[in-house]
Amino acid sequence: MIFLWAFVVGGLICVIGQLMFDVMKLTPAHTTSTLVVVGAILDGFGLYEPLIDFAGAGATVPITSFGNALVHGAMAEAEKNGLIGVVTGIFEVTSAGISAAIVFAFIASLLFRSKG
Amino acid sequence: MRRGRTWTFPNKPVIISSAAVGGPFEAQGPLSADFDILHEDFWLGQDSFEQAEKKLLEQACERTIDKAGMKKEDIQFFLAGDLMNQIVTSSFSARTLGSPYIGLFGACSTSMEGLALGALIVDAGQAEFVIAGTASHNAAANRQYRYPSEYGAQNPPSAQWTVTGAGTGLIAKEGKGPSVTSATIGRIVDMGISDPFNMGVAMAPAAVDTIEAHFRDLDVDTDHYDLVLTGDLGRVGHRICADLLHKHGLNIPQDRFGDCGLMIYREDQPVQAGASGPACSATVFYGHILKEMEKGNLNRVLMVATGALLSPITFQQKESIPCIAHAVSIERMR
Numbered sequence: 001m002i003f004l005w006a007f008v009v010g011g012l013i014c015v016i017g018q019l020m021f022d023v024m025k026l027t028p029a030h031t032t033s034t035l036v037v038v039g040a041i042l043d044g045f046g047l048y049e050p051l052i053d054f055a056g057a058g059a060t061v062p063i064t065s066f067g068n069a070l071v072h073g074a075m076a077e078a079e080k081n082g083l084i085g086v087v088t089g090i091f092e093v094t095s096a097g098i099s100a101a102i103v104f105a106f107i108a109s110l111l112f113r114s115k116g
Numbered sequence: 117m118r119r120g121r122t123w124t125f126p127n128k129p130v131i132i133s134s135a136a137v138g139g140p141f142e143a144q145g146p147l148s149a150d151f152d153i154l155h156e157d158f159w160l161g162q163d164s165f166e167q168a169e170k171k172l173l174e175q176a177c178e179r180t181i182d183k184a185g186m187k188k189e190d191i192q193f194f195l196a197g198d199l200m201n202q203i204v205t206s207s208f209s210a211r212t213l214g215s216p217y218i219g220l221f222g223a224c225s226t227s228m229e230g231l232a233l234g235a236l237i238v239d240a241g242q243a244e245f246v247i248a249g250t251a252s253h254n255a256a257a258n259r260q261y262r263y264p265s266e267y268g269a270q271n272p273p274s275a276q277w278t279v280t281g282a283g284t285g286l287i288a289k290e291g292k293g294p295s296v297t298s299a300t301i302g303r304i305v306d307m308g309i310s311d312p313f314n315m316g317v318a319m320a321p322a323a324v325d326t327i328e329a330h331f332r333d334l335d336v337d338t339d340h341y342d343l344v345l346t347g348d349l350g351r352v353g354h355r356i357c358a359d360l361l362h363k364h365g366l367n368i369p370q371d372r373f374g375d376c377g378l379m380i381y382r383e384d385q386p387v388q389a390g391a392s393g394p395a396c397s398a399t400v401f402y403g404h405i406l407k408e409m410e411k412g413n414l415n416r417v418l419m420v421a422t423g424a425l426l427s428p429i430t431f432q433q434k435e436s437i438p439c440i441a442h443a444v445s446i447e448r449m450r
Contacts, residue, residue, distance in 0.1 A: 028267075
């Protein structure tokens with residue numbers, strides 16, 4: 001059953017993104033950032049984790065999950081270290097993703113040239 | 117001589133030579149046979165797309181001069197423009213050419229802006245040999261105006277594909293070739309459209325304004341020209357342009373009214389609404405159209421190059437797109 005919900009929920013998030021892009025005429029950067037912010041807000045209200053339990057990868061793969069992870073890291077650190085934890089924790093969960101993006105982009109840029 | 121905002125050229129300056137250079141995508145299109153040079157390599161062997169664009173313009177100039185049997189020292193003025201910041205493609209090509217140079221910015225209308233000014237200079241007797249031209253490179257323009265291709269942003273169906281190429285023409289006091297008989301200078305028309313992925317629609321009213329002015333100033337019938345060709349309105353923009361002209365009572369016969377942006381690529385090439393870019397009208401005109409005139413298939417042509425004069429900054433600040441169109445009439449003298 002989780003496969004079905006992953007498909008539906010993940011697809012729905014993408015449909016919203018496509019509508020923001022095509023109908024609301026947002027730029028790709030605005031579309032992506034808005035979805036990140038939405039994920040962050042949802043987690044702030046404690047709503048994103050239940051969505052992940054319900055839809056699995058349907059909720060973790062789309063970019064909204066990045067916003068969720070930012071807030072998650074910040075909240076967890078804040079509980080341990082107080083206000084300073086918000087700053088130190090914000091990239092804690094996401095650092096693997098960000099570092100991987102930088103490292104692999106660097107390798108790709110060394111090995112390949114743009115085709116156009 | 118001037119009638120309204122149309123210059124007429126009584127001394128009939130002649131386009132004695134021209135050249136069109138294209139990239140790999142243009143080589144797959146239906147006009148490939150009309151290009152002088154076609155490149156298989158999107159980079160043209162250069163280190164950057166911007167350098168490739170400069171190479172395109174330099175090669176077009178070189179070939180134009182060669183075809184006229186002249187040397188680059190014989191060129192008295194070089195008029196060029198392009199889409200790069202500070203029109204570097206043109207200025208760097210002018211450095212190579214070494215001629216006195218006037219840089220132009222008319223975005224995709226530069227091809228006809230240059231031809232009109234070149235004809236004016238020659239007609240006035242201020243020069244005997246002037247080269248006018250422009251270039252664009254798909255990937256360089258994407259980087260300048262939209263997103264680098266590697267970014268992988270989606271293009272909506274109304275977006276157009278910037279032509280990789282360059283087109284130049286040598287305008288002379290006398291010689292063999294078609295004559296430039298008049299030019300109508302456009303004014304800025306801004307209908308409040310701010311979507312840079314819908315430039316054809318934004319530019320259509322500018323084309324209508326200039327075409328109307330041209331026919332009004334010269335007082336000629338709509339079937340005076342064998343072909344009226346807009347620059348790069350694309351599928352959507354060209355239809356709007358035809359509808360608006362019809363509404364204004366200017367009925368150019370359908371089979372004599374075309375758009376360069378719909379000619380350069382095949383239907384099945386993935387270019388959304390058609391081609392665009394300064395090189396779109398420049399390569400179609402300096403390549404295909406002049407060859408058709410030489411063969412005698414066309415005698416009178418009105419080229420209406422359209423330009424969207426926005427910058428990435430004005431777009432980010434949510435300004436609308438000011439547009440312009442310049443029309444030049446070219447006639448084969450018998």
